[in-house]
Amino acid sequence: MRIERIELRLLRLPLVRFFETSFGRIHDRTFVIVNVEENGAVGVGECVADASPFYSAETTLTAWHIIADFLAPLVLGREFSHPREIFDALGLVRGHRMAKAAVEMAAWDLFAKELQRPLADVLGGTPERIGGGILAGVSIGIQDSIPQLVERVAAERDAGYRRFKIKIKPGWDVDAVRAVRGEFGPIPLMVDANAAYRMSDATHLAELDPYDLMMIEQPLDYDDIRNHAALQKAIRTPICLDESLETPAQAEEALDVGACRIINIKPGRVGGHAESIRMHDAAMARGAPVWHGGMLESGIGRAHNIHLSTLPGFTLPGDVAASRRYFAPDLIDPEIEVRANGTIDVPTGPGIGVHIVEDRVNQACVERLELRATA
Ligand code: OSB
Ligand code: MG
Numbered sequence: 429m430r431i432e433r434i435e436l437r438l439l440r441l442p443l444v445r446f447f448e449t450s451f452g453r454i455h456d457r458t459f460v461i462v463n464v465e466e467n468g469a470v471g472v473g474e475c476v477a478d479a480s481p482f483y484s485a486e487t488t489l490t491a492w493h494i495i496a497d498f499l500a501p502l503v504l505g506r507e508f509s510h511p512r513e514i515f516d517a518l519g520l521v522r523g524h525r526m527a528k529a530a531v532e533m534a535a536w537d538l539f540a541k542e543l544q545r546p547l548a549d550v551l552g553g554t555p556e557r558i559g560g561g562i563l564a565g566v567s568i569g570i571q572d573s574i575p576q577l578v579e580r581v582a583a584e585r586d587a588g589y590r591r592f593k594i595k596i597k598p599g600w601d602v603d604a605v606r607a608v609r610g611e612f613g614p615i616p617l618m619v620d621a622n623a624a625y626r627m628s629d630a631t632h633l634a635e636l637d638p639y640d641l642m643m644i645e646q647p648l649d650y651d652d653i654r655n656h657a658a659l660q661k662a663i664r665t666p667i668c669l670d671e672s673l674e675t676p677a678q679a680e681e682a683l684d685v686g687a688c689r690i691i692n693i694k695p696g697r698v699g700g701h702a703e704s705i706r707m708h709d710a711a712m713a714r715g716a717p718v719w720h721g722g723m724l725e726s727g728i729g730r731a732h733n734i735h736l737s738t739l740p741g742f743t744l745p746g747d748v749a750a751s752r753r754y755f756a757p758d759l760i761d762p763e764i765e766v767r768a769n770g771t772i773d774v775p776t777g778p779g780i781g782v783h784i785v786e787d788r789v790n791q792a793c794v795e796r797l798e799l800r801a802t803a
Contacts, residue, residue, distance in 0.1 A: 429538065437460070437793045439459055441457050444752065451622055459488055462495065477490065490527070502517055528699045533696075552739060553738030564766050570595045597624040606639065617640075636663070643667065646669055657686045669682050669687065669691065673691065684714070694733075718741040724754055728784065730748065748772060760784055
């Protein structure tokens, strides 16, 4: 594989519904789509960085800058025998894993398309083992009132989802969980704090223990493994880390010191598919369950996530849901849908296996950049 041309497009798309976490409410997504090309074949990736550096230090515009000025020159015109070589080829650049992931994942799609094989196969996943469908869950943002939250959970349950994650923050936690448990009984339920608590909140967080949550995701700061280990000793609810785990080594450390019992993998956060596979393998070797996170991706990033979710360690339902929860219309046609049994079919065509509606991408595009290998 030799990438001859890279095209970056900066897109802006309104969300179907606002999304609120402990760090704020958003109404739209601004993100970068990366095309990598060889002999007319095109691979595509989506950068998960957000307009603001709140979930992570990277932003849409830092990713654009890093890809255009540093990553593209490291891959253009160079011969790779496999896309798993790409991440290491970008090693000169420190950090910026979201930018790296967008390029690396596009290269996996290109490679799988050239082989005429579904991406899941090339990643080492086994869609057959899971009946051709991955387990889909939903992430439900902070709402304006508890009755609105209950209404949202009911709507998602009726749409087929079998696992519900609700966002929490101080002032919107125990009461919200109690209300959802009271209304829906023993549904698979979990919470995500997006780093909104301090260690001094430990006794308050222990009040969640009686509600049998599958896990609490990222209760403390992104760079605080030590206190997550202390908190896990003080609460019964299993801790899952998201923001804290950017590298496979960080996941190993977190599991080994007891800072978490469950791992959330987002290829966008960790630097792409190869690093995700390494993190997945490290968790499996330690017997820790893994699930696939989401970053409000369009159908392009979503399709990548579905393929990666077919690896055997992804035993818990992910935040990988249907297109219609996010964008109307999505950038792909047909859209990704959830079945009544709460699963999402893995596309069977070459690469990510979804049809991208170029007109829609171009309509949402606010900036474009073309980069070529210097012959
Ligand atoms: O913490 O998992 C998170 C969205 C944006 C940034 C961070 C997170 C999320 C989600 C949404 O929870 C998951 C999704 O539905 O894509
Ligand atoms: Mg999270």
